[in-house]
Amino acid sequence: MISIRAASDQDADDLPDIERSSGTIFRGWPGLEWIADDTVQSADEHRALIAQGVALLAEDQRAGTVGFLNGELTPEGLHIWQIAVHGDWQGQGIGRRLIAAVCQLAVEKGATALTLTTFRDVPWNEPYYQRLGFRTLANDAITPRLLKVIENEGKAGIPVELRCAMVMQL
Template identity: 45%
Template sequence: MVTLIPMDGAPAGKAGPASVAIRPAREDEVEALRRIERSAAQAFRLVEAFSWIATGEVQSATLHLDLIGRGTNWVATADGDHPVGFLSAEIAGPELHIVEISVDHLHQGFGIGRKLIAHAVGEAQARGLDAVTLTTFRTIPWNCPFYERLGFRTLDEADLSPRLTAVLDEEAAHGLARDTRCAMRLTLPAE
């Protein structure tokens, strides 16, 4: 399924794509998706405590391929069919868990991330899932506050499922301190 979304509300003075299509990612796009994630990570150069992320590892090709095979890796394309962003997710029980969302640095600020989230939420609803979850940085403006504006709520430690606790623990083992991270959940309306 391809969703064609007109781009409106672009930042003043920035010319973004006229429209963005969201569709399932293809196997031949894996390296393009990895480049997009590397480009998106450049925003972390501005945050001293997390600047190392700009040169860190990105999602593996193996994981991209696995999620493409499961139908839970979507790409945002512009200018024809040129990938400019992606959202990788996995189904975990009754929830869709966002593993990674990245928008190419030059295409940030045009609502592409919001559109990818909306697409993932729609997919979760179509699959009859209960919620969409993710983990992110607590204080970085384009992370936790961004997701809160989209309806996600930050989970307290007591509200974490064993799965989300394990995700946060795994992230901590890879250098993302637990006190800088949070898990978030968007409960989907029951049908």
């Protein structure tokens, strides 16, 4: 049975492996296979996000941590930095539950929107978020903050033309 809870400091060391495992799904997507071996958030980065209070974890009673979502409150809403579900646990609705939980957390924290950046057209990225209620921003509607996020992704080696910015009003 899966439960969703706030992540704590003690969880941080487990999370990089979850993200590494989650990325294996990209091995089946021509052109983005390399994402499977890309850098993941470090345990220290997780600790910083946990301290800021937007860090959720999906936990199986027997297997322990199987997924996480983290983000940050911004003046435009709660920005999701990362969502990842362990490869053995994908496709069972855990991602959907993490998104539902962060919607609730965002409302509790007074945010009126969720934002994120992701890969265009990849079935478990842009179209998936659209199915969950996110809307892709037209290029001329991307806010300066989200443009900066995409610019920084470009500096980290991600082709920016493959990225999009999305928003869900709460």
